[in-house]
Amino acid sequence: MGEFIENIHKAIKDLRNGKFILIYDDDKREGETDIIIASEFASPNSIQTMRKDGGGLIFLMTSNENAEKLKLPFLADLFSDIDDKYPVLKELIPDDIPYDTKSSFSLYINHRDTFTGITDIDRSLTMRKFAELTKKLRNIDEGIATKMFGKEFRSPGHVPICVAAKSLLDERAGHTELVVSLLKMANLTPVGSGCEIMGDNGKALSKDKAKQYAQRNGLVFLEGNEIVRTWKKWSK
Amino acid sequence: MGEFIENIHKAIKDLRNGKFILIYDDDKREGETDIIIASEFASPNSIQTMRKDGGGLIFLMTSNENAEKLKLPFLADLFSDIDDKYPVLKELIPDDIPYDTKSSFSLYINHRDTFTGITDIDRSLTMRKFAELTKKLRNIDEGIATKMFGKEFRSPGHVPICVAAKSLLDERAGHTELVVSLLKMANLTPVGSGCEIMGDNGKALSKDKAKQYAQRNGLVFLEGNEIVRTWKKWSK
Numbered sequence: 001m002g003e004f005i006e007n008i009h010k011a012i013k014d015l016r017n018g019k020f021i022l023i024y025d026d027d028k029r030e031g032e033t034d035i036i037i038a039s040e041f042a043s044p045n046s047i048q049t050m051r052k053d054g055g056g057l058i059f060l061m062t063s064n065e066n067a068e069k070l071k072l073p074f075l076a077d078l079f080s081d082i083d084d085k086y087p088v089l090k091e092l093i094p095d096d097i098p099y100d101t102k103s104s105f106s107l108y109i110n111h112r113d114t115f116t117g118i119t120d121i122d123r124s125l126t127m128r129k130f131a132e133l134t135k136k137l138r139n140i141d142e143g144i145a146t147k148m149f150g151k152e153f154r155s156p157g158h159v160p161i162c163v164a165a166k167s168l169l170d171e172r173a174g175h176t177e178l179v180v181s182l183l184k185m186a187n188l189t190p191v192g193s194g195c196e197i198m199g200d201n202g203k204a205l206s207k208d209k210a211k212q213y214a215q216r217n218g219l220v221f222l223e224g225n226e227i228v229r230t231w232k233k234w235s236k
Numbered sequence: 237m238g239e240f241i242e243n244i245h246k247a248i249k250d251l252r253n254g255k256f257i258l259i260y261d262d263d264k265r266e267g268e269t270d271i272i273i274a275s276e277f278a279s280p281n282s283i284q285t286m287r288k289d290g291g292g293l294i295f296l297m298t299s300n301e302n303a304e305k306l307k308l309p310f311l312a313d314l315f316s317d318i319d320d321k322y323p324v325l326k327e328l329i330p331d332d333i334p335y336d337t338k339s340s341f342s343l344y345i346n347h348r349d350t351f352t353g354i355t356d357i358d359r360s361l362t363m364r365k366f367a368e369l370t371k372k373l374r375n376i377d378e379g380i381a382t383k384m385f386g387k388e389f390r391s392p393g394h395v396p397i398c399v400a401a402k403s404l405l406d407e408r409a410g411h412t413e414l415v416v417s418l419l420k421m422a423n424l425t426p427v428g429s430g431c432e433i434m435g436d437n438g439k440a441l442s443k444d445k446a447k448q449y450a451q452r453n454g455l456v457f458l459e460g461n462e463i464v465r466t467w468k469k470w471s472k
Contacts, residue, residue, distance in 0.1 A: 030352050044438035048291075051434070055287040056354045057394055071324040075392045082318045088307040091386020092343070094393070098351050105344075105392040107328070115334050116266045118292045121438040150327020156311045156341040157330070158293055198287070202280035202357040 004226040011220040012186040020049065022197075022214050023178055024207055025224045029099045032196050033210035033221075034175045038183060039131035039191040044120035046193065051120075053213070056196025056204075060109075060127055060161045061176040063190040066134050067163040069145045072106045074163060104164070104176050110157030117158040126159045131191040169231045173224050181231045182222075240462045247456040248422040256285065258433075258450050259414055260443055261460045265335045268432050269446035269457075270411045274419060275367035275427040280356035282429065287356075289449070292432025292440075296345075296363055296397045297412040299426040302370050303399040305381045308342045310399060340400070340412050346393030353394040362395045367427040405467045409460050417467045418458075 011021045018041030024033045035054045037046050050058050066072075076094060083089035094103050111129045114122035129152060137145050164180040165171035179192040197213070199205040205213070214221035247257045254277030260269045271290045273282050286294050302308075312330060319325035330339050347365045350358035365388060373381050400416040401407035415428040433449070435441040441449070450457035 032352060048434075048436070048438075051287065051291040055284075071322065073322050073324075078318065078322060079391070081321060082314060085317060086307065086309050086314060088309075088382045088385065089391070091382050092345070092389060092391040093386075094346075094390040096348055096390065103392050108341075109328070110330075112332055116268060116432070116440065118432050118434075119439050120434060124438075146324045146327050149324065150329075153328060154330040154332065155315070155325070155328040156339050196352070196354050198284075198354075198356060200284070202284075202360075203355050204352065 005230070007220055007222055008185075008226060008230045011182060011222055014220055015182065015186050015188060020046070020219055022210060022219050022221045023175060023224065023227070024210060024221065025175055025178065026173065029174065029224070030204070031207070032175075032204040033207065034179075034194040034196050036175075036179055036192055036194045038186075038188050039127045039193045040135070040189050042124045042127040042131075042193045044124050047120040047123045050193070050195035053197065054195030055198035057160065058123060058193070058195045060130060060159055061179045061192040061194060062130075062134065062161060062163060063180045063184070064164050064166045064168075066137070066190055067106060067161075069137055069142055070149050071142075071146050072161060072163060074103070075105045075107065076103050100172065100174065102172070104162040104172075104174060106161040106163045107155045108157045108160045109153045109155045110159065112152055112154055123159055126153070126157065127191075127193045129153075130161075131189045134191050135189045169228050173228055178224055178227045181227060185230070185234055241466070243456055243458055244421075244462060244466045247418060247458055250456055251418065251422050251424060256282075256453075256455055258446060258455050258457045259411060259460065259463070260446060260457065261411055261414065262409065265410065265460070266440070267443070268411075268440040269443065270415075270430040270432050272411075272415055272428055272430045274422075274424050275363045275429045276371070276425050278360045278363040278367075278429045280360050283356040283359045286429070286431035289433065290431030291434035293396065294359060294429070294431045296366060296395055297415045297428040297430060298366075298370065298397060298399060299416045299420070300400050300402045300404075302373070302426055303342060303397075305373055305378055306385050307378075307382050308397060308399060310339070311341045311343065312339050336408065336410060338408070340398040340408075340410060342397045342399045343391045344393045344396045345389045345391045346395065348388055348390055359395055362389070362393065363427075363429045365389075366397075367425045370427050371425045404471075405464050409464055414460055414463045417463055421466070421470050
């Protein structure tokens with residue numbers, strides 16, 4: 001018990017200092033470890049670490065409130081609203097995701113100052129600027145928020161945004177909800193950057209090997225249930 | 237002149253043998269080298285090579301005719317058709333892409349037999365099965381094509397599909413058009429897999445360094461204009 005609280009404290013401290021942490025969700029979900037950083041600290045080097053040591057999708061995560069303010073839709077909802085005009089979307093309905101009921105994907109964005117959008121410089125700019133915008137919007141009216149968003153970003157782009165469930169960990173315990181909860185407990189802007197860590201055998205890196213990677217690199221390794229337990233106490 | 241024809245021949249032979257080739261678009265476009273394979277040969281190892289040696293976005297490319305048969309929309313068109321309901325899409329209009337006038341992104345898909353969709357096994361399955369479906373559809377009616385597509389795939393997913401311009405290299409000379417043209421000249425299924433190669437300096441790998449990588453690994457290095465010139469003769 002004491003040990004995992006210590007782990008959470010260290011993770012919060014590291015996130016505040018712009019360091020990576022590792023989060024393994026759960027044997028019963030994806031069974032995947034993601035390498036995570038608070039997006040306000042994302043640099044070209046962070047992207048390089050994520051693509052070299054992670055190798056999965058490099059993505060943004062944000063809170064449901066932030067998405068609501070920016071009027072960011074879930075892509076699955078947007079698709080189902082236009083599937084009369086594009087009937088192929090009816091055929092492609094993602095109703096059989098093995099580890100969850102709902103896809104958390106929203107739009108893919110690029111900052112308008114990026115060139116191709118995919119280089120380490122470009123992706124980190126998109127991420128950092130999205131966190132900065134989120135921070136700025138705290139006291140800004142909804143109507144202006146989407147204008148400010150569009151002034152800085154375009155979509156389609158190369159950086160996907162995943163949006164957390166409304167009731168966060170009470171509803172879903174995916175990496176998006178785990179990361180947003182941690183950022184809230186850390187009192188940081190609720191925008192995280194992450195990437196799944198792949199193994200050399202075609203699968204996700206095993207939990208044991210992810211722990212070894214954490215030790216070698218001096219990174220905190222958290223499991224989903226540790227975050228869920230802390231969150232339940234904290235959010236009461 | 238003789239040398240580049242030889243290069244094209246070798247590239248076509250390598251694609252047919254399931255080997256990677258490298259394509260640099262143009263100094264005046266993205267200035268980027270992509271590592272490319274015909275998707276019918278994509279294996280977990282191919283994805284590993286793309287993420288480790290490439291590091292950019294791992295994506296599918298297909299012909300405009302195939303997209304039409306599957307009723308695959310350009311994401312930008314789909315967005316503009318539903319921007320009354322989702323006004324944020326009006327703000328995010330991608331009207332300022334520095335190197336081109338139009339985004340070639342269509343949907344992101346996963347094969348329904350994938351688990352998370354992001355592992356090397358999963359992404360290669362999605363790619364290979366998409367090429368197999370395309371091959372099967374050659375003599376199949378449009379109405380059935382989308383049904384067959386939806387039976388095997390879901391969207392949103394982790395593998396983006398880029399769709400080539402209708403008139404291919406007469407209209408646009410991005411990696412998508414360059415690759416689809418080459419696959420047609422090679423008489424292969426017009427579905428390619430690729431990934432942009434990143435450098436260690438935050439930018440795309442320079443042309444010179446990409447050429448060195450090609451030499452070290454025994455891969456053909458082509459430039460966009462070599463493909464364009466060959467295509468113009470071939471498609472007459």
